[in-house]
Amino acid sequence: MNILLKSAKIICPENGSLHLKKRDILIKKGIIEKISTSIEVNSNTKCIDYKNLHISLGWIDSSVSFGEPGFEERETIENGLDVAARSGFSDILLNPNTNPLPDTSSDIVFLKERAKNSTTNLHPLGCLTINSEGKDLAELFDMKNAGAVAYYDFKKQISNPNILKIALLYAESFDGLIFSYPQNGDIAGKGIVHEGEVSTALGLKAIPALAEELQISRDLFILEYTGGKLHIPTISTANSVKLIANAKKRGLDVSCSVAVHNLIFTDESLKEFDTNFKVSPPLRSKSDCKALIKGLKDGIVDFVTSDHIPIAIEEKMVEFDNAVDGSIGLESAFGSLNHILGLEKTISLLTKGRERFGLGQTAIKEGEKACITLFDPDDENVFMEKQILSNTKNSMFLGSRLKGKVYGTINNDKLLIQ
Known part of the structure; x- marks a missing residue:
């Protein structure tokens, strides 16, 4: 699967050169191929161009x-x-x-x-x-x-x-x-x-x-x-x-x-x-x-x-x-x-815990496996039952005010979004 993330703001404090920067990110067959201010692709690439798109590991x-x-x-x-x-x-x-x-x-x-x-x-x-x-x-x-x-x-x-x-x-x-x-x-x-x-x-x-x-x-x-x-x-x-x-x-x-x-x-x-x-x-x-x-x-x-x-x-x-x-x-x-x-x-x-639990390290950089979360950190909402994806609905957060919306995850050469 080929994916292009358009104008994604990168939240990655451990990478000072990219942290808080907006970049296009091209992912091919599960690997980050290119990170640039602007990337053009053909129709075989799925383009993700969401409102206020942010990404992290x-x-x-x-x-x-x-x-x-x-x-x-x-x-x-x-x-x-x-x-x-x-x-x-x-x-x-x-x-x-x-x-x-x-x-x-x-x-x-x-x-x-x-x-x-x-x-x-x-x-x-x-x-x-x-x-x-x-x-x-x-x-x-x-x-x-x-x-x-x-x-x-x-x-x-x-x-x-x-x-x-x-x-x-x-x-x-x-x-x-x-x-x-x-x-x-x-x-x-x-x-x-x-x-x-x-x-x-x-x-x-x-x-x-x-x-x-x-x-x-x-x-x-x-x-x-x-x-x-x-x-x-x-x-x-x-x-x-x-x-x-x-x-x-x-x-x-x-x-x-x-x-x-x-x-x-x-x-x-x-x-x-x-x-x-x-x-x-x-x-x-x-x-x-x-x-x-x-x-x-x-x-x-x-x-x-x-x-x-x-x-x-x-x-x-x-x-x-x-x-x-x-x-x-x-x-x-x-x-x-x-x-x-x-x-x-x-x-x-x-994003903490990879070393402690022996999960293997990853990074947002060219040549690395794409293991990325997509989200909008500014969307304010009240958590409702319709937002629950689990089979059961036993959440104490129902009715709570939340800040932020998750779009989904890219990992293992797969994209899963809400």
Whole structure:
């Protein structure tokens, strides 16, 4: 496929010669052939000449769930990757949130095969322990050879500290990355929302910030002992940011992420008992939101994720206590971040992670593979259900004001646009 991007404004801070410049970009057979102020082409080339067209390197999301296999009513791999591409993401890390769970090399091969020929690259996360039960390590090395980029018992604490110790020591031998969900289950108990005035007023069982911070403290002590690489997904409290900042100062190889919704919404949003706001970790306080945003700006929090989790309507249209945790977020991620952080910081965050997750580097320059996201950063809109491309509609962003519109993604010699 031959594509010409006309008068595209390039957002690429790491390339000073092109950053904030308007250029025509000619792509042939998936490779950037020419970048110039003006390029003329023949009729065999598809011309993209959109209003206020901006481009950047393809975006990465480090926490995405679909459903297939086992929960296809939530989302299939095919449609999920279509949603990701139309939402601007060239690469997603797929959570082990299926049935059966991916804890062997053959499971990873299945996921990779199902994602073949897609615009968006699917990078599977394998389970850390067999069936994510926290008892015995899964086939980490074999899964790596099959294509797993890291290991994670999705949204489950590693209860046994010795499991984390052994995993970090073992994975270090092949540069493996271990995810550890930041929640102490004994402290969290049967809590479902943040512990504070709102939980008391609503009479809902609460999860104190201590549950997250205690687990992170333990994990960082183990990391200091073992060495290796640790990633802490979706932190949610101010003290978590401080703990990770101190660990980085001590030279520990630790990274962390935050979900977009934990930057924007607080536990005040729970007052209507809307189950779309029931997520894990829970929505925290306004001061936690501010600390997380500051942590991103200061570089302490490494990545931002949509933490996209499709949930079927019958699992959400129940009493708040019984609803399944999760909100979709791929479609609203860019507009939400751009609204609170501004364009350059948003793009910087959405394009981070290739080195950490071993995805391979790319660049906007002649001779390089075209891995590009297309968008208009100035389009202001209210997020409506008609903008949701996912099979399920469980989004807490419905009715939110967004800034920015995604046109689509060019990757793997494919163009997928809305």
